[in-house]
Amino acid sequence: MAQAGGKGERETLRRLPPGRHGLSREFVAQNQQERLIAGTLVAVADHGFRETTVTLISKESGVSRRTFYSYFDTKEECFLATFDLLEEHLLVAVREAPVSRPSWTAQVQARVAALLAVLGENPDLVRFALIAPPAAGGAVLERNRRLLERLVDAVVEGAPQSLAKGGVSEVEREAMAGSLSAVLAAAVEGDGGDQLDGAFPEVVELTLAPFVGRRRAMAAAQKR
Amino acid sequence: MAQLPPALSNGSVEQGRISQRTIEEERREQILAAITEVFAKRGYPSATVEHLIAGGKVSMGGFYNYFEGKEDCFVQAYERVIAQIFDRIREAVPADAEWQTQVTSGLRALVSYLVEQPLASRIVLLEAQAGGPEAVRRYNETLKQAAAFLRRGRAESREAEKLPESFEDATASGLVWLLQSRLARGELGDAAELYPQMGKVVLEPYLGRERAERALRDANDEHAASR
Numbered sequence: 001m002a003q004a005g006g007k008g009e010r011e012t013l014r015r016l017p018p019g020r021h022g023l024s025r026e027f028v029a030q031n032q033q034e035r036l037i038a039g040t041l042v043a044v045a046d047h048g049f050r051e052t053t054v055t056l057i058s059k060e061s062g063v064s065r066r067t068f069y070s071y072f073d074t075k076e077e078c079f080l081a082t083f084d085l086l087e088e089h090l091l092v093a094v095r096e097a098p099v100s101r102p103s104w105t106a107q108v109q110a111r112v113a114a115l116l117a118v119l120g121e122n123p124d125l126v127r128f129a130l131i132a133p134p135a136a137g138g139a140v141l142e143r144n145r146r147l148l149e150r151l152v153d154a155v156v157e158g159a160p161q162s163l164a165k166g167g168v169s170e171v172e173r174e175a176m177a178g179s180l181s182a183v184l185a186a187a188v189e190g191d192g193g194d195q196l197d198g199a200f201p202e203v204v205e206l207t208l209a210p211f212v213g214r215r216r217a218m219a220a221a222q223k224r
Numbered sequence: 225m226a227q228l229p230p231a232l233s234n235g236s237v238e239q240g241r242i243s244q245r246t247i248e249e250e251r252r253e254q255i256l257a258a259i260t261e262v263f264a265k266r267g268y269p270s271a272t273v274e275h276l277i278a279g280g281k282v283s284m285g286g287f288y289n290y291f292e293g294k295e296d297c298f299v300q301a302y303e304r305v306i307a308q309i310f311d312r313i314r315e316a317v318p319a320d321a322e323w324q325t326q327v328t329s330g331l332r333a334l335v336s337y338l339v340e341q342p343l344a345s346r347i348v349l350l351e352a353q354a355g356g357p358e359a360v361r362r363y364n365e366t367l368k369q370a371a372a373f374l375r376r377g378r379a380e381s382r383e384a385e386k387l388p389e390s391f392e393d394a395t396a397s398g399l400v401w402l403l404q405s406r407l408a409r410g411e412l413g414d415a416a417e418l419y420p421q422m423g424k425v426v427l428e429p430y431l432g433r434e435r436a437e438r439a440l441r442d443a444n445d446e447h448a449a450s451r
Contacts, residue, residue: 050269134353134354135353135354135360136354137267137268137269137350137351137353137354138267138269141350141353141408142408145401145404145405145408169421169424171402171418171421171422171424171425172421172424172425174398174401174402174405174406175395175398175399175401175402175422175425176398177398177401178397178398178399178400178401178402178404179394179395179397179398179401181397181401182393182394182396182397182398182401183390183394186390186393201388202388202390202391202394205388206394209429213432213433214383214387214428214429214432215383218386218387
């Protein structure tokens with residue numbers, strides 16, 4: 001209660017009833033932030049990270065530059081926030097993929113299919129998260145790597161102890177993420193979103209092989 | 225049978241090269257070595273020609289005498305490091321060795337170079353992809369050469385023939401990826417630990433787990449004995 005200086009004033013402000021649109025401050029804020037992120041996705045998909053400016057983001061999202069700066073100090077900060085949101089979206093899609101049989105292999109197959117489906121439906125997302133980062137370098141590229149490593153981890157999650165025991169090293173996990181990135185990029189660049197579905201056997205194989213061996217991974221890659 | 229990939233099979237190391245080198249070439253080498261550090265420390269996008277001139281200890285006129293501009297300068301710096309890496313691999317790999325030995329000794333040479341030369345490694349592994357269209361083209365070319373070398377492993381077993389078309393491209397990207405991650409974090413760590421794990425990733429698809437592990441053990445013993 002007995003707080004110093006300007007704080008008292010801010011308290012009162014916060015207690016004011018919502019504005020005439022009837023929406024809470026939080027709602028408006030979240031909505032603006034989501035628009036900014038959606039606009040960033042489109043701007044980067046079209047122009048790449050380096051060419052994307054705050055002005056471009058503002059134009060694509062229909063949110064003023066001033067408002068942009070109330071959420072983010074720099075465009076890089078906004079890029080990273082966009083990665084966070086995409087990552088959450090992708091991880092949920094992967095983890096919630098329905099599995100037909102109670103087996104880990106079937107779960108991996110289902111998760112790969114779900115991942116490819118989401119990516120196939122969202123070409124902007126693919127450009128933002130997979131194609132554009134290498135040319136950007138720096139923090140964006142680092143974030144892209146983390147995203148792929150987490151995707152691989154989510155796809156192979158829950159491997160039976162008996163399989164993981166053979167020892168899937170950190171090096172193998174990192175190599176898996178790199179291979180996944182290359183396979184997806186090649187599939188996308190081999191024109192058209194539906195090409196992504198064609199990457200299914202390769203992705204299943206590369207994620208399963210370190211656990212079950214090449215032969216069984218190749219067999220699992222052929223049947224869905 | 226066991227042949228080196230074109231990029232690696234350039235005959236013996238030329239002994240007399242240094243004495244024949246003109247002063248001009250020597251100077252260019254010096255400048256490129258210094259400039260490599262500037263690119264590595266500042267990153268390609270933020271390095272300016274002014275930075276390169278200051279770091280390379282060269283005049284503006286001198287700079288444009290050697291290079292067309294920043295992009296060309298980067299491409300030359302990239303080529304210089306790649307040539308050093310290939311030289312190192314060529315020296316380490318016995319020309320008549322079988323494929324699996326080429327893999328193990330080649331990887332050891334590669335990783336030890338990266339550990340010794342973190343700045344030079346940065347420009348070929350991390351900056352090249354942001355280094356403009358020509359650098360990206362050469363970077364992809366280097367990856368393709370690596371993939372072509374790995375593809376020879378298919379002759380090692382029947383099973384390997386069934387691997388998908390693009391398998392080696394994915395493996396090469398995977399290996400580069402993990403080196404990039406570690407280099408970016410400044411954690412390349414111990415070459416002696418890293419290269420056998422990479423060797424496992426490369427050899428296993430072609431030789432199967434047991435043969436791959438044996439090949440790595442043999443390589444390790446041989447290396448220990450030769451020191």
